Amino acid sequence: MAKETKISMAVIRRLPKYHRYLAELLTNDIDRISSKELSERIGFTASQIRQDLNCFGDFGQQGYGYNVRDLYNEIGKILGLDKNYKTIIVGAGNIGQAVANYSKFEKLGFHLQAIFDKNPKLVGIRIRDIEVKDVDCLNSYLAQNPTDIGIICVPKEHAQMVADIMVKHGIKGIWNFAPTDIKVPDDVIVENVHLSESLMTLSYRLNESNLFNE
């Protein structure tokens, strides 16, 4: 039976990976899988897989394993992929445009409604049939158009200001690409994508072996 305890972030961050591997199994017409076999593909221990899944329900069957389609659907539901989110992007520079054009986006239920920028050269251009609006219109836009998700792709200097406007208008989830930590109330979720941190980690690991042994 599903546990009622708080799920740890470690577990949550593994869920998308389960979802991805299950999708792959589906495309290969594999309709059942054991934790052991999934373990060999995904690289987690079978025990961890079973324990992770058991946080949410008894999806498997002893002696059989897991039904791939059912489990895929269940995890999709757990991840909220059956929901739809009205989404905006603020910042139409390189990253903003890449995110806007990111096709997987809509499949996950994130529906891009508007894009904002303050650069006059970008205001007016169309990205995926959406005309970039001046960021001065952000406040009035949000006042008139209830929005679920805000994506921040502006330079770090403006990130907090943009976040404040989003929060003011009831946005409950922020996907933050600005290389800074933004402050929001407890009921607002911020998911950061800090590219430079990722790159620094790569840099560290490249040098790791020779750090002490020379």
Added chain:
Amino acid sequence: MAKETKISMAVIRRLPKYHRYLAELLTNDIDRISSKELSERIGFTASQIRQDLNCFGDFGQQGYGYNVRDLYNEIGKILGLDKNYKTIIVGAGNIGQAVANYSKFEKLGFHLQAIFDKNPKLVGIRIRDIEVKDVDCLNSYLAQNPTDIGIICVPKEHAQMVADIMVKHGIKGIWNFAPTDIKVPDDVIVENVHLSESLMTLSYRLNESNLFNE
């Protein structure tokens, strides 16, 4: 004194954040900081900060704290930011272009040498003064131009093939934006940026509160 034990990934992933906050202190002309004060800014406990830093050396002084510039430089060195890496990007689509134009890139020592794509519409265009080459030239390019880092920005179907070519030519670090796990030998470091996983995590957390309590 610095410990010789293996540093955990948890610690490593916090280092860039220390680096970022110290940079901010520097721009504000703050030249010393205690673990307690840094703790209040960065949101980790003071104890954790001291313990993290002590993995690498005794950078602080009792009764004084840490010298901001020294610590910033030390962490930079630990992260390998004083090194230079010859870098290529394979895949000049939205993400590839965004990464290529990502300015912080060069500052961290990653020098973009070449960009490849297989789309004839992209081959030949210039991104940051670098002409996009046909991906068919990747093999011969790498044979002639020793390269440290490969950035994979191709669709998932081609990611493993690109990675194999990179590995064959001695690339030791891969920054992977393709939404798949690539297999490489043990001595090659892969750092993944899985945007859809990040987005799914955001989606989960948005729904988390109502999962069980309704």
Added chain:
DNA sequence: ATATTTTTGTGCATATTATAACATATTTAT
């Protein structure tokens, strides 16, 4: 000069996370 305050580095306790072990249920083979 001395006392007080600050603050580190580190040992220890606690909490969290991951793995192993196993009883139980189901499937498959004979």
Added chain:
DNA sequence: ATAAATATGTTATAATATGCACAAAAATAT
């Protein structure tokens, strides 16, 4: 039908990671 094999859910154990507490050192105040 019965036995053997498979594979879950769950409990027990091990491994990691975090936080607390304090002696020792340096800075600051008196």
